[in-house]
Amino acid sequence: MTKKFRWLAALLAIVLFAASCGDDSDTTDDAGDAGDSAGDEAVDQTQGGDLTFHIITHSDDGPFWSVVKRGADAAAADLGVTVVWKPGVNDANVMVQDIEAAVSEGTNGIGASLPDPAALVGPLQNAVANGIPVITLNSGSNDYQNIGALTHVGQTEVVAGNGAGLRFNAAGATKVLCAQQEQGNVGLTERCEGLAESFDGEVVTAFMGLDADTAEQQNTINATLAADPDIDGILGVGPVITMSALRAAEDLGRDVTIGGFDMTPDLLAAIEAGDVAFTVDQQQYLQGYLTVLFLYLNVTNQNTVGGGLPVLTGPGFVTPDNAAAVVALSEQGTR
Amino acid sequence: MTDAAASLPVDGSAGTAANGDDERLAYRSIFQRLFIRPEVGAVIGAIGVWTFFWAVSGTFGTAGGSWGWIDIVASSLGIMAVAVSVLMIGGEFDLSSGAMTGAMAMLTVFIVKETGELGGLGLPMSVSLLLGLAVALGIGWLNGTMVERTGQPSFIITLATFFSLKGLKLGLANRFVGQIQVASTEEASDYDFWRPIFAGEWERNTHQFEARDFFYTSLPLLGFTILVLAVAELWFNRRSTPNPAGMIQFLVGLAVGVAGVGLMHGTDSTGGNALSAAVIAVGVLVGLHGYCQWRFEPLTDRGTLQLDSTCRNRLLIGFGLVVVGGGIAMAIDSSSNAQFVFPFTVQGIRAIVSVALMVTGLGLLAMVSQAALSINAATKFVATAALAAGVLLVAAVVFLDSESAKFRASLFTILLAVALIVFAWGLVVSRFEERRFVDRDADRSGYIMMIIGLLSILVGIAFRLLFVTEAELLAGIPPTKTSVRVLWFLAFTSVMVWMLARTKFGGWTFAVGGNKEAARQVGVPAARTKTQLFMIVSFAAWLVGVLVAFRINSIQANTGDGKEFEYIIAAVVGGCLLTGGYGSAGGGAIGAMIMAMPLIGISAARWNTDWRFLFLGVILLVAVVSNRYLRLKAEALRR
Amino acid sequence: MSAPLLELEDISKYYGNIIALTDVTTSVNAGEVTCVLGDNGAGKSTFIKILSGVHQPTDGTVRMNGDEVTFAHPRQSLDAGIATVYQDLAMVPLMSVWRNFWMGAEPTKGRWPIQWIDTKKAKAIAKDELSKMGIDIRDTEQPVGTLSGGERQSVAIARAAYFGAKVLILDEPTSALGVKQSGVVLKYIKAARDRGLGVIFITHNPHHAYPVGDRFMILNRGRSMGNFAKDELSRAELVRMMAGGAELDQLPHELEDD
Incomplete structure (x- = not known):
């Protein structure tokens, strides 16, 4: 035994x-x-x-x-x-x-x-x-x-958030949901703060469920959108939650500008297809x-290097324009 | 404790004191029999949580909001919570269950994925599903076997499995795909065949059905009527020969009631509504009384009103609290346009204070009517009528004071209906003989009616959730989707409930969880049973993994990690005992609903989502305490 | 009369060089109660373990209906019709009476893989069997945990009897119970005997053993102090022997001296 x-x-x-x-x-x-x-x-x-x-x-x-x-x-x-x-x-x-x-x-x-x-x-x-x-x-x-x-x-997260805010301005959004996949994470909060700094409209920041359960994320975002018809933009501060946001918006049939942070293959594919406007690439x-x-x-x-200042590696943006090239590089594992 | 229990006669809790016959054959009333189910606390909790979010949010009660939390239950939490409940009843835990869902999803995707030299097997989905199932059952078998062979707590063994799976997921994903994310199911050659089975969707807005509201109103009304009659069937003593006059009265009452509903449906004025409500009330009273007259023994001696000082005081205080609560609700200005941000506003305080006072008041009235049950018929009638009057008072406050159309229409109607039912019940309870002995026939027909009633209500609600009317489409209702996952969840839960209640294996599950050594001594294959229980959990993990894989087509390596505790919490909220041997599978499902509702409800109410963990914490605490209380009460009642 | 239902002859058991039992001889007939009395450490539990097949005797023979048998495994003993009701009962407190009664051998309907318990039959038989033993369970749905200790013992006895036991070994069924409850259990022992079972009642209490026993065997430090039929022995003698005879005679004097 x-x-x-x-x-x-x-x-x-x-x-x-x-x-x-x-x-x-x-x-x-x-x-x-x-x-x-x-x-x-x-x-x-x-x-x-x-x-x-x-x-x-x-x-x-x-x-x-x-x-x-x-x-x-x-x-x-x-x-x-x-x-x-x-x-x-x-x-x-x-x-x-x-x-x-x-x-x-x-x-x-x-x-x-x-x-x-x-x-x-x-x-x-x-x-x-x-x-x-x-x-x-x-x-x-x-x-x-x-x-x-x-x-x-x-x-710097704030600068990255700033960049995202400018993109939402350009897209003509008026109220953006900054969807977080973790609660109390300083970096994610700073991304949302950066967004609020540069974005001209209103920003709602909320925790929408962990990446480990995408069903929960999607339904929570869905409920948030349903409860607030004014939201016309979503910034997912991670790639998984960005995809959840996309699915939620599609289910509701809402025309929402979606931006994300970082990259996964499916997010890149969604950008290439034009469903997601951009992702912030650090x-x-x-x-x-x-x-x-x-x-x-x-x-x-x-x-x-830097003369006492930080060396910024981002924000770079992946948009429908350069998505195809980034996809190729991402498959090599360097983007 | 047991000595005392045996030597003491049955304690005279309301309604159980048997007269004549064998004093040991105490009869348990229908409510007492229902209250000893392990999931009863969870059912009450679920209704409470639902009502709460329905009240405080605009969209929680809509079809979209409902499918939101139902989908969370169906696609991840529910199936696992049910499986984990069954395992917990068998006395074990599985901490690898969360990671296993992700692992199974990854495996499924990985086998069908074609990614050239980096890996991916590119096999058909059918093969992938079978292979995945085999691996899942293998992991379950391994968990069970290791727990049995080592004699170590499953907590530790499955923790090891959890880390192993987590490591394997990361490691293998990195190795073969070069990435933590694995995509995608669509590449499988037979994807189109399997998609409807695991991810078929139902779009509400493309299913227009004009007669929907007929079903939506008539089925729940029918169901509710049957439920009330079922309770009567279980409560009263049958006549030896039915009284045909009663049947005619019943049919007349039914006809009047139906006519009233029709009238209400056709009219839109306040006066018309009041008239039709009165007609319905007459129909209900006549019909219920007729039904009882038809089937049950009338009571000969009604006695006279006897209320002791405690009861009288409670009645007074109860009414007082309802009045004060209503007064506060009216006194504080309700016309403020501020967003209803709970709970730190004038509105919030107004709501809390008035609701708390009114609920306490009604609670006191309910206690009096409960106590009156054991006095005599006349007292029963008066006490129950007092409760009905209290509910009526609350309804009036809601109607007069509430700003929201939702409250004024739905809540007011519901409260009126409750008051009516309470009053009607008081009437028949004081006029017919309560059954105090076991009548298998009556019990069986009562239970069957109860199930039909509940199903009818649920089917009626399902009509509302599944179909859309032209009016709704014109009003621009947002699209809503549901999926075949709900059916998987229902199927799995039903099978587990049936298995626990009706099969040998179910009995052995309770046995090995309750007292493993004893079970072994009388020939229950304890080790095998436990291993099979672990395999049920891993089967569920496989199912959930496949559902997730079909849902989003791509899988992260950390999918499901950390969810295992939510499954355990759902099981505990659903009434399962952490130490095993007690609980129910249905309770786990309802526990999962209680966990999922706040996730949607908080968003729907547009509160800060930081509150959700506070909510879960409070729910868990309340659930554990109240389940313990209910269980002890149940055991006391069973003596 | 034919050979006894169960007969033990010169049974000895050594654990290494420790002698647990030496030359124990006794028997039980169908419809009789044989009481095995002994103080703690007298070898009662070794005796039970040999009969229930947990241990094998080092020496001696066991015969059932005159045929020599060996029990290499508890299962074999069970199959031969020897059921043991242990002091810590094989019961699951939170499960209902009827489920406990049937535990491990539930009657089913349907065909594999869709089989379910025939609850109606199971409940009816459980209630019936219990009432045959004179046990009036209010409702077979109530959990065993809510029964009194005596009732629980009796459920275990009824279960063993129903599942074909010919010899029933009861391991100290009364030791944890109060006076009244012990009386209840003794009543059930009689009921089992009247149904034709051979009962081996193991106890240290001669006052419990005497009223129900037909035959008594007293164990002391692994040795049999003799087999007695009821008519060969008065209650007082049994008490005296049980207490160690002369040793106990001495005891009052010692205690009074202090």
Whole structure:
């Protein structure tokens, strides 16, 4: 009886291990530039020269972050350095540990995201004090100077929201629903605030259900639209909720201008078909690539970028005009 | 505790004290029998939540709003909540159930997807469905087997499965598609065959049916009439020989009632409405009395009015509260044009205070009429009439004071009807003999009538939800859709309800959940039963996964993650005991409705959606406490 | 009269070098109650486990209707018609009486895979069987948890009898009950006996055993202190033997000295 169970447990462990390895090694291959398969170790390392950079983010290895990772891997391959990718899966504690470990390993540079500045600023300041160059990426535009980082590579959410607001103005919308897929997420809230800043009409911001349940999202948006006939624009602050918004509007037969954030294949297809007006692309591939490049240039050539200002990777926009091209690139995993 | 229970005679809770015969054969009245169902709390809660959102929002009660929450129940929450309820009755949890829905959706899509060298098998949908089902059942089997073999709590084992599935979803999606999103079902060669089965849609606005309102009014009225008669059937003592005079009276009453409804339908003036309401009232009173005269033993000794001081005080206070509540509602200005933003406005406070006072008042009146049931017929009549008068008073306040047409029309009508029924019931209860013994025939016909009545009401409502009239189209009603998912949900729920109530396996489910060792001792294959229960959950996850895959054609790797707790909450709200051995599948379905209604209701009421978690929290708390109370009460009644 | 329904001869059981039972001999006839008395640790539970097939005797023979039998597995013992009603009853408190009565062997209608319980039949038989035992259950729909301890024991007894038990082993059915409830259970033991079952009533209470027993076997530290028919023994003697004879004679003196 117990014997049988052990067998099952072992099997499960193997499957799990294989799955987690498969995940890491594979994305390296997809980047199309790392010919070897170094990925049998738990931590992914792209082969390179003597320099090692640690990229420590709150990545969940979802669709968004896998593109960042590809950017970083591509830069590592281009420059001949080693990049250690440490996904913190939204846990600042893990990130603090990873930063401290990287410092004690004597890394040549750290790229870090700052989802929780209160927890992460201290360890990063410590890294800077140890003479390690630090660049913040993705989130952290408010704190990178405080840390003493070289620069910040990313998109500020407010600026991205501003961009979306201008698009809604151009489309002639008067009342926009800013639909959120998480409650209390600062970044998403800032997108909506940015929208409200630049948009001429009224903005209603509301949580519409998690991405894990698209049926709930769609019906909630449907109910919101039905209750408020004035809404003629929806900004989904994520790709999944944007598609839910599209379905809800179609079900109701409402003529609504829909904009989104970030990209998934079906969202790109919807833009190509003209059902969705645009999506805000923060070009996160750049966040991975540029972070590694800037660290490399700083270490080898003492260059600094940005002149104390952040380097913005977005907002770029995908519209029906350029959607086809972006789709092709997205299939390569670089957009 | 059990010793005491056996040595004590049946406690004299209202209506149970048996006279003569065997004092141990206490008779349970119809309401007591209904109240010992595990899902009764959930049903009351669902009606309450629905009424609340209907009252505070403009669109929640419309066809669009209704299909909104029904769709949430049908396409994700409901099916899983029912399956998880069944598993919970069997004494186990499945934390992998949420992730499994997403995994099954991904698998289904993945097998049919053609993406060239990066993967995707490009197989027909039929193969994909079968393979997916096999994998799902395999996961369920694995869950069950591991729980049984290790003896570890299912909480831990399925948590491991949850993480494994989550990892597999991310890993495999990344590996084969290079992306976290997998698309799409449309690529399957036999997609067109399966689409109507899993995602067929019904557009309300393209189904015009002018006679809809006839069905929408007549079926629920018919159903309601049958329900009242069913309760009478269960409540009263049958005559040995039916009284034909009563039957004639019943038919006359019925005819008058129908005529009244017809009259009301034809008229539009206030006076006409009042007249037809009076006609209907006469019809109901004559008809119900006639029906009882026809079939039941009349009461010989009615006694005289006996109200003790407690009852009298309660009557006074009850009426007082209704009057004060109504007065407050009238006194505060209701004409403010401010948006009805709950609850921090004058309007909100007015609503809360007056509703709370009136409900408390009515509650006190109801308590008196309940207490009066065990005194004598004359007292019953007076106390019930007092309750009816209280309801009438509230109806008057609503009519005079409410600004909203919805309240003035619908709520007022409903309250009038309630007052009428309460009064009519008081009348017959005081004139016919209550049955205090088990009469299988009467019980069976009563239950059958009850089911027919309920079905008739639901079918009537379904007419309203499914069809549109020309007038509505001219008024520019927004399009509304529903889908075949609702049928899947109904089918799955019915099968589970039947299985639990009527099959061996259902009995074993309760047995292994209630006392696994005992079940094993008498030869119930406990391990197999539990494994099969896990497989039911994974089957449901497969079904939901397929429904989701057909719904949106593309699947995120995180689909369903974290939903498992919502399923568990729905099951608990529906009356299932966390420790197993008690609950019902239907309760899980109703629990899911209670969970889904606020999601739509808060949006429909245009409140800040931040409130929704507060709402869910309050609902869970209230549900757990009241379910416990009802269960203890039920067990006490069963003694 | 023919061979007894169940007969044990010189049964011994060792767990390693621990002696649990030595040379125990007793028998039970159909329609008789054999009481097995013993204090804690006397070997009563080993005795039950041997009869119910959980353990096998190290030595000795078990005969049913004169034929030697071995029970390698509880199932075999059950199939031979030996039903054991344990102290912690095999009942699910929240389930109804009739469902408990039928649990694991529900009568069904229909054909696989669409089979359902014949509830009407199940309820009727359950009620009928219980009333045959003299148990008046108000409503077979009520949960077993609301029954008194004595009633629960009796439901278990009725169930065992209905499902073809010839020998009924009752493991301390009265030990957890009050005086009145114990009386109820004793009544049901008599009822089972009158229906022709052989009952082995295991208890430590001679006052419960004496009124219903036809035959008594007293166990003390794994040894049989002898088999007695009812007419060979008075209640007082039984009490005395049960309490350990001379040891107990000594006890009052010791207690009074203090």
